[in-house]
Amino acid sequence: MDPVNTDVQRLREMSGLVTPMALRVAVTLGLPDRLADGAATADEIAPEVKADPVALDLLLAHLTALGVTERTDAGYRTTTFGALLRADAGNGLHGFLHQDSPAGRADLSFADLLHSVRTGESAYEVRYGQGFWADLAGHPHLRAAFDRQMNHRMAAWIPRLVAATDWSRFGTLVDVGGGNGRALAAILQASPGTRGHLVDLPDTVAGAAEMFRELGLEAEVTGGSFFDPLPAGDAYLLVDVLHNWDDEKAHEILARCAAQAAKVLVVESLGESTEFDLVMLAHFGGRDRGLHDLERMAARHGLTLESVTPVSGRSLLEFTR
Secondary structure (H helix, E strand, C coil): CCHHHHHHHHHHHHHCCHHHHHHHHHHHHCHHHHCCCCCECHHHHHHHHCCCHHHHHHHHHHHHHHCCEEEECCEEEECCCHHHHCCCCCCCHHHHHCCCCHHHHHHHHHHHHHHHHHHCCCCHHHHHCCCHHHHHHHCHHHHHHHHHHHHHHHCCCHHHHHCCCCHHHCCEEEEECCCCCHHHHHHHHHCCCCEEEEEECHHHHCCHHHHHHHCCCCEEEEECCCCCCCCCCCEEEEECCHHHCCHHHHHHHHHHHHHHCCEEEEEECCCCCHHHHHHHHHHHCCCCCCHHHHHHHHHCCCCEEEEEEEECCEEEEEEEC
């Protein structure tokens, strides 16, 4: 094939929306789950999934071309490959693609990426009328799904965070935006002399105090925003927090931490993924920042970078006031 035509075809494939949206619609309709229980025709399952049978057949035909489903004499059925999209597959794909999940819903804002590139603002607000975090606050099922998604993503990574530094140096460690407290609990278990204080939204930290008690850990819980006054501590921990915010809000978070403690530990990926940068932009109006960007931001608040420790795709930056 002519090299020019090959490159044109490659660019066409890279820019196509048909297959990504077909997969997201399939997951949202529950097709991989329904067709794993037995083959069925589009006419048979259209009433169940509230779809037009002719349009559903077109979707299933494309899913078959992708290898997600296959045709049998009894109709379509999910393949082994397609079963990876089931809700019970345990790999996170279902939550990533479902259009009524936080990630799947947020990714639809990429249709308004042009707005973000022109303004530097979140595209999410254009699509949904309010920012990602406000939207989660107004939809409890999205908030709960987001917390589950974060727990799934962090589970294998927490032990690496625990091993990244000597946490026993700190009398009180405040985990700011620390989710359900699992990371803080693991740190405290490895550092018996350290007290903990978890700060996150009330619905997210619900149950954290009981978990700490059951584990015999000395830790307090504050349900609130990190834009509210923060509790006192010897060190503050920010894990994957700053990249969710634009520069103004990121500075506000750093300022609150620097005003309270001599140590601020920031865990972030340092701009290694161009794709992830655009995700942060479209979803939140934020971005990953490089090491020198974070160092300059912190310096504005009297914080000096003391060390950088790789933590499996992220880096732990230790700042001293």
